[in-house]
Amino acid sequence: VRPGEKVSVLGAGGWGTALSIVLARRGYRVMLWARRGELAESISVTRENPIYLPGVRIPEGIQVSCDLEDAIRDSGLVVMAAPSHGIREVARMCRGLIPRGALVVSASKGLEVDTLKRMSQVIGEEMPSCMVTVLSGPNFAREVARGKPTASVSSSPKAPLAALVQDAFMDPMFRVYTNTDVIGVELGGALKNVYAIGAGIIDGKDMGLNAQAAFITRSLAEMIRLGVAMGARPLTFSGLSGMGDLVLTCFGQYSRNRWCGMELGRGRALEDILSQTRMVVEGVRTAQVAHNLALLHNVEMPIIHQIHAVLHRGRDPEGALMDLMTRDKKAEVDAGIDSWEALG
Amino acid sequence: VRPGEKVSVLGAGGWGTALSIVLARRGYRVMLWARRGELAESISVTRENPIYLPGVRIPEGIQVSCDLEDAIRDSGLVVMAAPSHGIREVARMCRGLIPRGALVVSASKGLEVDTLKRMSQVIGEEMPSCMVTVLSGPNFAREVARGKPTASVSSSPKAPLAALVQDAFMDPMFRVYTNTDVIGVELGGALKNVYAIGAGIIDGKDMGLNAQAAFITRSLAEMIRLGVAMGARPLTFSGLSGMGDLVLTCFGQYSRNRWCGMELGRGRALEDILSQTRMVVEGVRTAQVAHNLALLHNVEMPIIHQIHAVLHRGRDPEGALMDLMTRDKKAEVDAGIDSWEALG
Numbered sequence: 001v002r003p004g005e006k007v008s009v010l011g012a013g014g015w016g017t018a019l020s021i022v023l024a025r026r027g028y029r030v031m032l033w034a035r036r037g038e039l040a041e042s043i044s045v046t047r048e049n050p051i052y053l054p055g056v057r058i059p060e061g062i063q064v065s066c067d068l069e070d071a072i073r074d075s076g077l078v079v080m081a082a083p084s085h086g087i088r089e090v091a092r093m094c095r096g097l098i099p100r101g102a103l104v105v106s107a108s109k110g111l112e113v114d115t116l117k118r119m120s121q122v123i124g125e126e127m128p129s130c131m132v133t134v135l136s137g138p139n140f141a142r143e144v145a146r147g148k149p150t151a152s153v154s155s156s157p158k159a160p161l162a163a164l165v166q167d168a169f170m171d172p173m174f175r176v177y178t179n180t181d182v183i184g185v186e187l188g189g190a191l192k193n194v195y196a197i198g199a200g201i202i203d204g205k206d207m208g209l210n211a212q213a214a215f216i217t218r219s220l221a222e223m224i225r226l227g228v229a230m231g232a233r234p235l236t237f238s239g240l241s242g243m244g245d246l247v248l249t250c251f252g253q254y255s256r257n258r259w260c261g262m263e264l265g266r267g268r269a270l271e272d273i274l275s276q277t278r279m280v281v282e283g284v285r286t287a288q289v290a291h292n293l294a295l296l297h298n299v300e301m302p303i304i305h306q307i308h309a310v311l312h313r314g315r316d317p318e319g320a321l322m323d324l325m326t327r328d329k330k331a332e333v334d335a336g337i338d339s340w341e342a343l344g
Numbered sequence: 345v346r347p348g349e350k351v352s353v354l355g356a357g358g359w360g361t362a363l364s365i366v367l368a369r370r371g372y373r374v375m376l377w378a379r380r381g382e383l384a385e386s387i388s389v390t391r392e393n394p395i396y397l398p399g400v401r402i403p404e405g406i407q408v409s410c411d412l413e414d415a416i417r418d419s420g421l422v423v424m425a426a427p428s429h430g431i432r433e434v435a436r437m438c439r440g441l442i443p444r445g446a447l448v449v450s451a452s453k454g455l456e457v458d459t460l461k462r463m464s465q466v467i468g469e470e471m472p473s474c475m476v477t478v479l480s481g482p483n484f485a486r487e488v489a490r491g492k493p494t495a496s497v498s499s500s501p502k503a504p505l506a507a508l509v510q511d512a513f514m515d516p517m518f519r520v521y522t523n524t525d526v527i528g529v530e531l532g533g534a535l536k537n538v539y540a541i542g543a544g545i546i547d548g549k550d551m552g553l554n555a556q557a558a559f560i561t562r563s564l565a566e567m568i569r570l571g572v573a574m575g576a577r578p579l580t581f582s583g584l585s586g587m588g589d590l591v592l593t594c595f596g597q598y599s600r601n602r603w604c605g606m607e608l609g610r611g612r613a614l615e616d617i618l619s620q621t622r623m624v625v626e627g628v629r630t631a632q633v634a635h636n637l638a639l640l641h642n643v644e645m646p647i648i649h650q651i652h653a654v655l656h657r658g659r660d661p662e663g664a665l666m667d668l669m670t671r672d673k674k675a676e677v678d679a680g681i682d683s684w685e686a687l688g
Contacts (some may be wrong), residue, residue: 138557149551149669151558153676163673174671175558207493209596214495214519224582228493238582239676244561250551251595297496325380325493325516329507332497332521332583341646 001076001103001168003027008075008152010090011108012039012064014052014082014141017232019107021145023079024175026062032064033071035082035090040066064068069097075169077103079135080123083280084110087119091126104130105154109189110282111289118186132156133165134182136189136241136250144174151175153158155185177240184236185229191226191304192246192284193257194290195219198307199250200261201317215303216243216250218324221332222301224291224327229297258281264310265317287311302327345420345447345512350663352419354434355452356383356408358396358485360425363451365489366518367423368387368405376408377415379434384410388654400489402541408424413441416674421447423479425622426452432462435470436631448474449498449509453533454626455633460640462530476607478526479507480533480585482592489615491662495519498528502531519583528571535570535648536590537601537627538634543594544605544650545661548558559647560587560594562668566645570634573641601627608654609661646671 005028008018012034018034031320043049044064058064062329066069072078072094082090085107097105104127106119113197115122121133128217137152145151153287155174162178170176179185198219202211207297225245236242249255260281263273291308294301304323309315345351349372351363351641356378364376378384387408389394391401402408416422416438421427431452442448448471450463459466459480464476481496488494498509498520506522514520523529542563546555567590568581580586593599604625607617618625635652646668653659 041560107481131584138554138561140552142555143552143554146552148554149665150554151556166572170673172367175669177674179676206486208490209592209598210482210484210487210494210654213592213596215589217482217584218495220582220587226560235568235677238564238578239586240558240560240561243564243582243587244557246590247552247595248557251591252557254553273354281596282468282664284663299597308383321493325519326524329510329514330521331503332523333577334581343562 001028001164005029005076006031006074007079007168008033008072009079009081010068010071010094011081011083012043012049012052013081013083014049015107017037017053018023018047018141018145019079019081020062021056021059022169024059026171027168030062031071033068034064034066036132037066040064047259048082048341054143056227063188070092072097072099073100073103075099077105079105079107080119081107081204084119084282085285086106088112088122088126091123095127098127098130102130103164104131104132105135106132107135109136109193111190111286113289116289116293118183118190120182125128131161133161134185135165135169136185136243136245137251138240140248140252140254142254145197147173149173151177151240153177153179153185153239155179155182155241157182157259162205179236179239179241181233181236182255184232185241187227187232188223188237188242189245190286191223191248194287194304195246195267196249196255196257197283197287197311198303199265200258201265201310202261203258204265205317207321212250216246217305220246226293226297226301229299230293248340258286270311284311300341345371345508346641348619349373349420350375350418351423352377352416352424353425354412354438355425355427356387356396357425357427358393359386359451360401360423361393361397363423363425363487364406365400365403365514368403370513370515373417374406376406376418377412378408378410381410382410390622395490397485397606399484400481412437413522416441418445418501419443419446421449423449423451424453424463428452428463428626428664429624429629432466432470433454435467439471441470442474446474446625447505447508450476451479453480453493453537455534457629457633458626460633460637462527462534464513464526464530467661475505477505478529479509479513479527482584482588484592484596484598484633486598493517493519495521495584497521497523497529497583499523499526517591521586523578523583524578525577527574528576531571531574531576532567532581532586533589534630535634536593537566538631538648539590540599540601540649541591541605541608541631542647544602545609545654545679547602548606551665556594560590562646566647570637570641570643572646573643574637588682600625604628611654614655628655
């Protein structure tokens with residue numbers, strides 16, 4: 001893909017809209033697809049996405065449509081930016097329509113609840129003839145859309161594909177690194193939403209910054225443990241899609257997941273909290289998936305299990321924390337990871 | 345060392361005082377040494393450390409003295425908690441006084457400016473007959489002193505020594521992990537002060553949270569690079585003394601280093617900023633050391649060099665950031681670290 005060519009972004013939420021703006025800045029002809037006709041119409045006319053990205057002007061270079069065929073026809077690059085639970089359906093709709101040789105970028109973070117699969121796996125299943133890459137990192141949509149300095153990761157097991165996507169997006173305010181460990185990159189982006197709920201609980205209970213830093217670090221340690229069991233590389237989790245995104249989600253004021261945790265920490269019931277927002281609190285669903293992945297791969301993830309218990313089994317947050325603080329004495333890096341390093 | 349025994353903490357700053365409180369809670373007879381007689385007297389009488397830890401009551405189980413010989417006589421555990429630039433002198437003063445077989449714990453973070461050495465190396469040189477271990481982690485003194493949940497790392501190349509110190513400090517509100525990579529543990533604790541200045545600049549210029557998350561992550565990447573060149577293990581930097589402390593220092597509101605960066609970001613001159621505080625801004629000194637270490641070990645540390653240039657060469661922060669954002673396209677994990685992993 002070269003500037004001037006047509007590219008498509010599927011999903012007109014905050015993140016899809018922000019990525020459209022980055023691509024338009026890079027000189028592509030961008031087609032943004034919104035599932036709902038009224039939203040497409042409203043963005044087209046007002047040049048603003050009032051629901052998901054209020055206050056940001058959508059440049060004229062971006063066309064908006066609710067017609068999927070129209071949106072991806074002749075496109076060299078198709079960005080999947082639907083919410084994770086809608087990705088399979090959108091990918092299936094694209095199957096017969098997508099241009100031969102188009103590069104597909106998954107910009108959705110999450111894991112499919114029933115299958116425990118990563119988004120690029122889901123897309124790959126539904127669009128078997130396509131090359132699928134992943135874009136993930138510590139990227140609040142509203143800051144990207146406003147041109148604030150941002151870094152992200154383009155990932156594919158095939159380094160040249162990752163480099164193509166890096167080229168497509170990179171500019172002085174959106175710096176893109178490549179990483180061939182797509183499993184690690186996607187796991188980081190998905191799991192951080194669960195940990196953000198935990199970080200919110202710590203805030204809500206006013207446990208302090210030491211507790212927050214310890215929580216984030218030990219969350220990273222168990223993320224690495226699961227990742228290694230699933231074939232990822234440990235250092236990926238020290239990167240932008242791992243610790244970068246974790247830190248942003250746990251400390252950033254915009255996160256819905258963290259807000260949900262804070263309310264839990266203050267003693268509100270989950271149903272009550274969720275009924276207050278029309279936005280998806282991704283981490284509530286992902287906690288279930290992560291809990292199942294830990295059991296499936298026989299990996300020790302005490303933090304995931306405690307958050308899962310608080311969310312889905314009525315465990316009190318205070319007791320959950322005390323259980324974590326009073327576990328057996330441990331070494332910081334487990335023997336398993338040590339030997340992984342030694343084996344390469 | 346067992347509860348009931350005498351232990352000593354040398355240095356009555358915020359951190360030394362907080363660690364005394366933890367040890368007193370664990371049941372030791374704690375002797376806290378203050379260099380200045382008036383401070384020792386004042387803490388003894390008022391049961392408060394009004395300069396370095398205001399508002400926290402010092403338990404009666406802690407004795408305070410300005411007599412070093414008295415302070416370390418018959419002690420089974422000696423914690424060095426002086427500021428890093430004073431450690432060599434305190435260690436030298438202890439040489440003839442320290443009881444045979446006493447365990448020495450370095451709780452000071454920093455690198456010696458002239459020699460580029462780590463604190464445990466400095467202590468080891470001055471007290472050659474002692475076993476020196478390191479305690480480091482994301483630990484704001486005022487939270488530790490107030491019994492807020494905290495995690496830290498006890499480190500020695502000798503695992504049983506690290507475990508002894510873990511045993512000495514660990515309780516339900518102060519969770520201690522062990523790590524045998526003392527080089528990595530000490531480098532993390534020292535370098536984070538430099539990066540905190542950079543994080544402050546980003547705040548002061550209102551660049552946003554994406555920029556902050558990217559900055560912290562790429563700081564970690566270059567810390568890993570230097571660490572590996574110096575013999576540390578990469579995953580140590582993903583731990584409490586690495587990313588944990590980095591995150592705390594870069595996001596926590598208490599950090600002097602970050603405050604210094606914010607003022608720089610707002611356009612104030614360094615001398616002007618430093619003249620306003622009597623506290624040491626450790627990162628200003630450490631930037632020089634890190635800059636020299638990068639040159640010595642021939643390691644690419646673009647962020648360290650830019651911060652060094654802003655601090656010591658009058659570089660403007662805006663230009664420094666643009667240089668970092670517009671560097672060549674990169675892979676996230678460099679080839680050097682990849683091959684390190686493969687080699688073990």
